[in-house]
Every structure is written in structure tokens, then in C-alpha cells.
Amino acid sequence: MSLLAIEHLGVSIGTTEVLRDVSLRLQAGEILGLVGESGSGKSMTALAVMGLLPEGAQASGSVRLAGREITTLAERELCRLRGAGVGMIFQEPMTALNPLMTIGDQVAETLIVHRGLARSEARRIARDRLDRVGLPAPRFPLTLYPHELSGGQRQRVAIALAIALRPQLLIADEPTTALDVTTQAEVLALLRDLVREEGMALLLITHDLAVTAKMAARVAVMQDGRIVEEGPTEALFRAPARPYTRALLAAARLAPLSDAYLDQGKAAGAFSWQKASKPDADALLRVEDARRSYRLPRPSLFAAAPELHAVDGVSFSLRAGESLGLVGESGCGKSTLTRAILGLDPLSGGRIALAGAPVSPRMPPAQRAAVQVVFQDPYGSFDPRQTVARLIAEPFHLTGRPPDAEARIDAALSDVGLSPEDRDRYIHEFSGGQRQRLAIARALIIRPRLIVLDEAVSALDVRVRAQVLSLLARLQADHGLSYLFISHDLSVVRAVTTRCLVMQAGRIVEEGPTADLFTAPRHPYTRRLLAATPRLPETWSTLDPAPATSA
Amino acid sequence: MRPALLIGAGLSGLAVAAAALSLVWTPWDPAALAIGARLQPPSTTHWMGTDHFGRDILSMLMAGARSSLAVALAAVAIGAGIGTPLGLAAAASRGSLLDATLARLNDLIFAFPALVTAILITATLGPSALNATLAIGLFNIPVFARTARGAALSLWTLDYIRAARVAGKGRARISAEHVLPNIASLLIVQATIQASLGILAEAGLSYVGLGAQPPTASWGRMLAEAQTMVAIAPHVALFPGLAIVLTVLGLNLLGDGLRDALDPRLRGRLT
Structure with a gap:
């Protein structure tokens, strides 16, 4: 008998079938x-089970x-079930x-509420459960507060908490989406061990x-x-029956830049690593010995404040x-570095030069117009009270509003695959992917030389992400743009960059052609980052990936 | 759909309508004395009766609504007009000397008991509706400055503000174009609440004789004059008391209702 059996579950809210x-x-x-x-209804399914x-x-x-x-x-009855059963x-x-x-x-609270245990007994079990999830007693006493822990430790x-009562079924809803890759690998390993050793079933939503x-x-x-398709993972991923699954897989398997493109570039000497030994006098962006430190609170009244x-x-x-x-x-410091490159915050040492002129918070508008940015959060990137035309025309503030501003707004919208008719709409009418397109249109409208993409596709679904990435590639070819692509996601970086920097604790620890960095990390x-990044096994590749359909 | 909003808008609207109507028409002249007809109970000729000088109470209430609302609204305008820009400036330069100075000034004003200080100010400058407005308005400034600063600070962390900075816009311009429109609903709600407090403060000041001066009618002074006669003519105190209570209640309900109606996300952001 199955532990969990969902049969013909339907949920509707009002007249909408979700x-x-x-x-x-699930056994x-x-x-x-x-x-x-x-x-798509993943989380709703979990909520129905709970x-x-x-x-x-x-x-x-x-x-x-x-x-x-x-x-x-x-x-x-449901209250008793939650926690104890699920x-x-x-x-x-x-x-x-x-x-x-x-x-x-x-952790103890759950035990006291559900089992009616005495506080001391509940705390003993809580200790045991925290040990089990890799938070051992000496370093992680029960008296710690959540803010004293890192994101991975909190998870x-x-x-x-979820396994305190030894439930038979564990539901994890995107448990590692908010975590770094190395932390993600650890948490996933923990979940797998729990299933194996405690005999729980795990419904992993991702x-x-x-x-x-x-x-x-x-x-x-x-x-x-x-549910459009179900089966053993390997067989299903090798031979997906449905076009939707095929499109998802194709989008998830972002191909690295093609060899032909790289060869072409190498022949033309287009890639800077080929001349890395020479001082790059004609570099568009040059960062030299950039430093930025923050004063931390003094540990005691008379101690010097650490930096x-x-x-x-x-x-x-x-x-x-x-x-x-x-x-x-x-x-690792990449956000701080980004803000300095955009001229939003000053450096405490070193220099940044863009197109030969120094970058600082006080740089003149004409200099500022050489760089634009696309941020991560498609929901926070736009003022909800302004129309699209006004939003994407904002960078004209740097250059003065040109006489053909209206035509250029329309052109920018068409450039990113939206319609000029969208210009009078408000931002809440657009999906996440469309908003990132608008953010790109806003960055593009004054034709900057450099666009900083700060986790620009991290919040998007795989198929939308693939579309936005190919849009970026096309715009680069059309307009001769340069991209600084900042991300924690190695597979994305691999798919769109020719050269890559790896940053750890405020320093660049490795630099080189992206292809080399991924195949032979030094x-x-x-190496740790690469090992921790989950990847679809290469050998599972489907024979002819269907092209991603539009969302 | 939203009963609080409807009731609040209704009661506040009634007070505003009475004040507006009093400009062109009142049942009787609110300042006309008629000693022969004093302390009459409510009747068909005097719907709310007359006071100890024989003045028509309904007419006085309508005229009083005008001075109460004028003082309260002008005080809100002073508070919002000065406080909001200060709060926006403090948020735009978070952690700077300006921010710290404004915060301490706010604390300083908050440290004084508002009504007592307002009495001190009007007693010093001389009792009049104008001085009452200034005194109440002074205490509205830090309220709006704090509300604006708090709401603006959370906006300054958002990406669209950073995008505007990348577009080279200065702090003042960003405050006007992006921050103010997005905190406007919060300020409108605050203005409604402050208006109701202003009505109470105005009534308090005129109760002790420091508000609008006779012969201008005022709710607070009507209460003060009526209190010696509560035993023999309770209606003289009852009606101005009701007028104050219902107007304040109406403005508070209006504020609560507007908060929900204007921005449902607001509650989530503040808690």
C-alpha cells in the first residue's frame, strides 16, 4: 500500500480550476x-496534502x-496530522x-504541543533532532536565536522542526532555492540521508x-x-513523451557557447584572455585594485572597530x-563591487575606469550614460505608479530627452520582444519574464556601452530564462554591447559568457576563459562550486531537443 | 462592502457639509441673542433647542463645524507641508547629520505634552483661531516627518530606486518622482487621523478659552458654557458633545477604511 495516494484531486477557487x-x-x-x-500547481498540491x-x-x-x-x-484531526504524519x-x-x-x-514546542511531553524531555529530543540535521551540541546550543545562524543552518x-515528530511523509517546497550552491548540496544530501535512514517518504517540489x-x-x-507526465526520473528525462517536458529539459540544459563561435572569436583575436599578459589599454571597463571596507560594530567600548x-x-x-x-x-562582495562599478557607492581604495574616464558617485551624466543595469528582482525593479513608457524612458535623464524619444521607446519595446502598444500599461500587468524584458529595454534605451546584469535571470522559470538569455545574445550582436554578468548560478554564466571571474571573500580567486574554467578549474x-552545482547528467541528453515554445 | 469606510465617509462628509452650508445659510443667526427664548428644549422651531442666551444650538453647531474643521485641516496642512519634506529628506540621506538632527528635533517636540504646550503657546501669543492652528500644526510636523521617513526608508532599498540612481537622478528628484507617490496613500491615512486629533485639540483649546474668540461659534466653548447648566438643560451640552464625538469617530473610521482601501499591502509591510 502506498504511504501517500492522491487520486483525481481537483481544487478550484471560485470558478478557477487550479x-x-x-x-x-508515494511509497x-x-x-x-x-x-x-x-x-503550475506544485505548491497547491502540497497544501492539499497538508x-x-x-x-x-x-x-x-x-x-x-x-x-x-x-x-x-x-x-x-488535521492539526494532529500535520507535524505528526506530515x-x-x-x-x-x-x-x-x-x-x-x-x-x-x-523544535521542543512541536513535541510539547503534539506529544504532551514535559519540557525537559522535549528539549532532550530537540537536541537529538538538531544533532541529526548536522547542528551538533557544542557549536549549536539550544539557546541560539535564528539570527545567529546562516541561511543553510536555518534551513x-x-x-x-519538520522531522521532530518523525513524520512518515516530508514535503519540501523549493527547500534550497534561496541557498548558495555549496549550501544547497549539503542540505540536499541531508534530506537524502533522512529518507534513507529514517524511512520517510519525501515529496520534493522544485x-x-x-x-x-x-x-x-x-x-x-x-x-x-x-500532471502531464510521470515516471522514473532517468527514463523520463532521457525520453520525455510530452513537448512541455522536452521544452523544460531543453531550457534547463543551457548549452555552453558553441565551439564555432569561440573558434571564430579566437581567430579574430576578439577575446581578451588571449592578450591577458599585455596591459589592456583599450579595455572598456578597467578595475584596478578596488577596495571597499565597512566598519563593524566595536566588540567592546574601548576596542578598535574591526573592518x-x-x-x-x-x-x-x-x-x-x-x-x-x-x-x-x-x-563574497560581488554586490558591493557592482555598486561601485555603477558609480552608486564610492571605493575606499583603488580605481575603476569606464571608457577611459574614472567612475565615482560624482561622475558627470554623460559618463554615467555609458553603463546601465538590469537587477534581479522583476517585481521590485519598477515604480508601480508609472506607465511603461515613462519607466523605460527614465535613463534619458542622463542624456537629455532626444527629439525622437517616443520612437525610441517604441523601438526599445520591439527590440526586447514586446509591443509598442504596451507603453501605456502599468507594471503589474506584466509577468516576471516580461518585466525582465522591460528592464532590459530600460537599460538599452540610451545605448550604453556596458550593461551590468546583476542576477538578471535568477528569478525566472527555466523556459523564460532561456528566452531572456537568447534575447540578450541577440541584442549583444545587434548593438555591440558588453555584458558584465553577475550570478551565483554557474550554468547560466557558462551559457552566456566567454570569460569568467570567480570571487570569494572579496577577492578574485580564478579568472579565465569560461570553457576552461568549467572543464579544468584550478x-x-x-572546484568546490562546480562539484556542488547540480547538473543534468550529460549522458541523459535527449536526441533532438525540441525548441523552447514561447511562454 | 467596507462598512468602516462608508460610515466614516458619511460622518466626516456630514461635518464638512454642515460647515459648508453654514457659509450661506443657518436656520437662525448663530450670534443672535434672544434672552426671552433661552434654554428652550428641542422643538420644531429650534431643532436642537437654545442656549442660555437664546441662541439656536443647531446654527451654532453648523458655524462651529466651520471653525473646528478649518483649524484642524489647516493644522494638518502645516504638519504635512513641513513634516513630509523633512521626512523625505531624512530618508534620502539616511545616517547623515541631517537625518540625525531631524530625528533629535522630532524627539524634542514629542517630549512635550502636546495640549499643555499648545495652551502655553496660545496663552503667550494671545488666544485666537490662528494661534491655535499654529500650535496644533507644530505638533503635527514630527508625526508626518516620522511617517514619511519610515515609509520612504523601505522604498529606498528597492531596485527601482537604484535604477533611478543609475539613471543619474538626484536624491531630491527621486524623492519627488518615485518615493512621494508611493507613500502618498500612507500619508493620506495619517492626515485623516491627525485631522481627528486636531478637532479634539481645537475643542480642548476653545474649551479653556484659547481657541476661536466670541462671537465666532466653537464646539469647545459651547461645551464649556453648557457645563454649569447640565442639570437644568442637558441638551445644551449634549449636542456639541455629540458633534465632537461623531466627527472624531467619523474621521478615524475614514482613516482606517482608507488604509485598507488604498493599499492592501500596507498592513503586511508595517507589521
């Missing part, structure tokens, strides 16, 4: 990957956990924990096919509230027409 005829089975000790793009459907949602069909029908349970891990470790409670109390506490390939023996693909060297002697150059990648995990940190 889930249609979803059927899934004890098994990991099932549930993949799909945002809005009995946590939003107010006003109507469910039909059946969800049985260990043979017990849970769609008809009363709220009281544990859940959420995406955002920063908000999943109560910041005012110690980690020991949070471990959240896992300890948009990341590579994570699924690494973790799950079986996978179900969701689209528009339905954090966020950027610690970084030097590199970027040639006109080049795509340069900058890779590093959160806290620095141990680069």
Missing part, C-alpha cells in the same frame, strides 16, 4: 520530484495518507522560523530539473494544474563587445 485530476503515489523511503514552472488549502478553495477527489482519507478530516519545509529559511524564539524552544533547523535528477527516483511534471573588507583588492578588465561573468556566493574554491 488543480485538475492530479493523481500521485515509504521514496523520493518523488514534483517539477513545473511557477503557477489540508492547508486557502480559504474558499473547493477540493474534490481523494488524498489518503497511510490509508486514511484526509480530505474529509475536521480541522482538529512535516513540511518551506523555501525561505529567513522567515520560516520565529525570530524571537530560541531554536531549541521552536537545517527548519528540517529539524523548479530545478537538475536537483530533481540528482535526488528523485521518480518524477512528476506539472503544467497548468495537471570588513567586502572588496579586497580586485583587478580585472573587460573589453568592448565582451561578455564577462562574475561568479560567487552570497556575501582553484579549489572553483
Whole structure:
């Protein structure tokens, strides 16, 4: 008998059907990957299993956990079930924990509420569970607060919470999306061990096919509230039956820049690493020994304030027409460096020159117009109260509004694959992918020489991401742009850059042609990053990947 | 759909309508004395009765609404007009000397009990509606400065503000073009709340004789004059009391309703 059996589950909110005829089975000790793009119904399925459907949602069909029908349970019974029968891990470790409670109390609370244990006994078990998730007693006492832990450690506490009562089923909803690659690898390994050693079943919800390939023996693909395909992961990924799955796989498997393109470039001497030994006098962007430090709070009243060297002697150059990648995990200093390159914050030492002129917060508008930026968050990048035409025309502030401004707004919109008719709409009417296109249009409108792409595709679904990346490639060819591509995601950097820098703790630890860096990394940190990055096994490649359909 | 908003808008609208109507028409002349008809209970000729000088209470309430609202709204305008730019400037230069100075000045004003200080100010400058407005307006400045600064600070961390900086816009320009429109709903709600507090403060000041001077009608002074006669003619105190309570209640409900109606995300952001 299956531990979890979902049969013909349908959920509708008002007149909208959000889930249609979803059927899934999960055995004890098994990991099932549930993949799909945002809005495909993955999380709604998880909520249905937990009995946590939003107010006003109507469910039909059946969800049985260990043979017990849970769609008809009363709220009281459901409460007992959550935690004891099903544990859940959420995406955002920063908000999943109560910041005012110690980690020991949070784990113990579950035990006290569900099992009626005495506080001392509950704390003993909490200690045991925290040890189990890799937070051993000497370094991680129960009295720590969430803010004293890193993101990965918080996610471990959240896992300890979920497994405190030894539930039979664990649901993890994008458990590692907010984490760095090396942390992600550790958390995934922990989840896999838990399933193996404690005999739990894991429903792993993710948009990341590579994570699924690494973790799950079986996978179900969701689209528009339905399961379109299900089967053993390897077989399904090798021979996907549905065009949608094929498109997802093709988009996830971002091809590195083609050899033909590289050969062409090498022959023409276009790539700067070929002349790396010579001083790059004609570089578009030159960063020399850039430093930026912050004063930390004094540890005691009379002690000297320690300094954090966020950027610690970084030097590199970027040639006109080049795509340069900058890779590093959160806290490595890449954001600080980006702000300095954009002339938003000053450096505390060293120099940055763009097109021969120094970059600083006080640089004149004409100099500033040489660089534009696309940010990560498609939702925070635009003022919600201005029309699209006004939003993307904002950089004209630097150059003065040209007489053909209106025509150029229309041209910029067409350039990024949107319609000039979109100019009078507001930003909430656009999807995440469309917003990133608008952000690119805004960066493009004054024809800068350099565009800084700060995690510009990290928040997008795989298919949309592939489309935006190919758009960027086309625009680079059309307009002779240079890109500085900043990301924590190595597969993205690999797909769009010719040369790449790896940053760790404020320093550049490795630099070289992207292809070489990925095939023969020299620095141990680069090797660790590469090893931790989940990838679809090369040997699983489908014979003829269908072209990504438009979203 | 939103009962709080409807009731609030209705009560506030009633006060505004009464004040506006009093400009052109009142049932009787609110300043006309008629000793023969004093302390009459409500009747068909005097709907709310008359006071100890025989003046028509309804007419006085309508005229009083005018001075109460004028003082409260002008005080809000002073507070918002000075406080909001200060708050925006403080947020735009977070951590600077300006920010620190403004914060300490705010603390300084907050440290004084508002009504007592307002009494001190009007007593020093001389009792009049104008001085009452200035005194109440002074205490509105830090309220708007803090509200604007707090809301603006959270906006300054967003990418669209950074994008505007990359587009070379200065802090003042970004504050006017991007920050102010996005915190406007919050300020409107605050203005409504401050207006209701202004009505109370104006009533308090005129109760102790420091607000609008006779013969201008005022709710606070009507209460003060009526209190000696509560035992023999309760309606003389009842109606101005009700007028104050209902107007303040209406403005508060309006503020709450507007907060929900203008920006549902607001609650999530503030908590």
C-alpha cells in the first residue's frame, strides 16, 4: 500500500480550476520530484496534502495518507496530522522560523504541543533532532536565536522542526532555492540521508530539473494544474513523451557557447584572455585594485572597530563587445563591487575606469550614460505608479530627452520582444519574464556601452530564462554591447559568457576563459562550486531537443 | 462592502457639509441673542433647542463645524507641508547629520505634552483661531516627518530606486518622482487621523478659552458654557458633545477604511 495516494484531486477557487485530476503515489523511503514552472500547481498540491488549502478553495477527489482519507478530516484531526504524519519545509529559511524564539524552544514546542511531553524531555529530543540535521551540541546550543545562524543552518533547523515528530511523509517546497550552491548540496544530501535512514517518504517540489535528477527516483511534471507526465526520473528525462517536458529539459540544459563561435572569436583575436599578459589599454571597463571596507560594530567600548573588507583588492578588465561573468556566493562582495562599478557607492581604495574616464558617485551624466543595469528582482525593479513608457524612458535623464524619444521607446519595446502598444500599461500587468524584458529595454534605451546584469535571470522559470538569455545574445550582436554578468548560478554564466571571474571573500580567486574554467578549474574554491552545482547528467541528453515554445 | 469606510465617509462628509452650508445659510443667526427664548428644549422651531442666551444650538453647531474643521485641516496642512519634506529628506540621506538632527528635533517636540504646550503657546501669543492652528500644526510636523521617513526608508532599498540612481537622478528628484507617490496613500491615512486629533485639540483649546474668540461659534466653548447648566438643560451640552464625538469617530473610521482601501499591502509591510 502506498504511504501517500492522491487520486483525481481537483481544487478550484471560485470558478478557477487550479488543480485538475492530479493523481500521485508515494511509497515509504521514496523520493518523488514534483517539477513545473511557477503557477503550475506544485505548491497547491502540497497544501492539499497538508489540508492547508486557502480559504474558499473547493477540493474534490481523494488524498489518503497511510490509508486514511484526509480530505474529509475536521480541522482538529488535521492539526494532529500535520507535524505528526506530515512535516513540511518551506523555501525561505529567513522567515520560516520565529525570530524571537530560541531554536531549541521552536523544535521542543512541536513535541510539547503534539506529544504532551514535559519540557525537559522535549528539549532532550530537540537536541537529538538538531544533532541529526548536522547542528551538533557544542557549536549549536539550544539557546541560539535564528539570527545567529546562516541561511543553510536555518534551513537545517527548519528540517529539524519538520522531522521532530518523525513524520512518515516530508514535503519540501523549493527547500534550497534561496541557498548558495555549496549550501544547497549539503542540505540536499541531508534530506537524502533522512529518507534513507529514517524511512520517510519525501515529496520534493522544485523548479530545478537538475536537483530533481540528482535526488528523485521518480518524477512528476506539472503544467497548468495537471500532471502531464510521470515516471522514473532517468527514463523520463532521457525520453520525455510530452513537448512541455522536452521544452523544460531543453531550457534547463543551457548549452555552453558553441565551439564555432569561440573558434571564430579566437581567430579574430576578439577575446581578451588571449592578450591577458599585455596591459589592456583599450579595455572598456578597467578595475584596478578596488577596495571597499565597512566598519563593524566595536566588540567592546574601548576596542578598535574591526573592518570588513567586502572588496579586497580586485583587478580585472573587460573589453568592448565582451561578455564577462562574475561568479560567487552570497556575501563574497560581488554586490558591493557592482555598486561601485555603477558609480552608486564610492571605493575606499583603488580605481575603476569606464571608457577611459574614472567612475565615482560624482561622475558627470554623460559618463554615467555609458553603463546601465538590469537587477534581479522583476517585481521590485519598477515604480508601480508609472506607465511603461515613462519607466523605460527614465535613463534619458542622463542624456537629455532626444527629439525622437517616443520612437525610441517604441523601438526599445520591439527590440526586447514586446509591443509598442504596451507603453501605456502599468507594471503589474506584466509577468516576471516580461518585466525582465522591460528592464532590459530600460537599460538599452540610451545605448550604453556596458550593461551590468546583476542576477538578471535568477528569478525566472527555466523556459523564460532561456528566452531572456537568447534575447540578450541577440541584442549583444545587434548593438555591440558588453555584458558584465553577475550570478551565483554557474550554468547560466557558462551559457552566456566567454570569460569568467570567480570571487570569494572579496577577492578574485580564478579568472579565465569560461570553457576552461568549467572543464579544468584550478582553484579549489572553483572546484568546490562546480562539484556542488547540480547538473543534468550529460549522458541523459535527449536526441533532438525540441525548441523552447514561447511562454 | 467596507462598512468602516462608508460610515466614516458619511460622518466626516456630514461635518464638512454642515460647515459648508453654514457659509450661506443657518436656520437662525448663530450670534443672535434672544434672552426671552433661552434654554428652550428641542422643538420644531429650534431643532436642537437654545442656549442660555437664546441662541439656536443647531446654527451654532453648523458655524462651529466651520471653525473646528478649518483649524484642524489647516493644522494638518502645516504638519504635512513641513513634516513630509523633512521626512523625505531624512530618508534620502539616511545616517547623515541631517537625518540625525531631524530625528533629535522630532524627539524634542514629542517630549512635550502636546495640549499643555499648545495652551502655553496660545496663552503667550494671545488666544485666537490662528494661534491655535499654529500650535496644533507644530505638533503635527514630527508625526508626518516620522511617517514619511519610515515609509520612504523601505522604498529606498528597492531596485527601482537604484535604477533611478543609475539613471543619474538626484536624491531630491527621486524623492519627488518615485518615493512621494508611493507613500502618498500612507500619508493620506495619517492626515485623516491627525485631522481627528486636531478637532479634539481645537475643542480642548476653545474649551479653556484659547481657541476661536466670541462671537465666532466653537464646539469647545459651547461645551464649556453648557457645563454649569447640565442639570437644568442637558441638551445644551449634549449636542456639541455629540458633534465632537461623531466627527472624531467619523474621521478615524475614514482613516482606517482608507488604509485598507488604498493599499492592501500596507498592513503586511508595517507589521
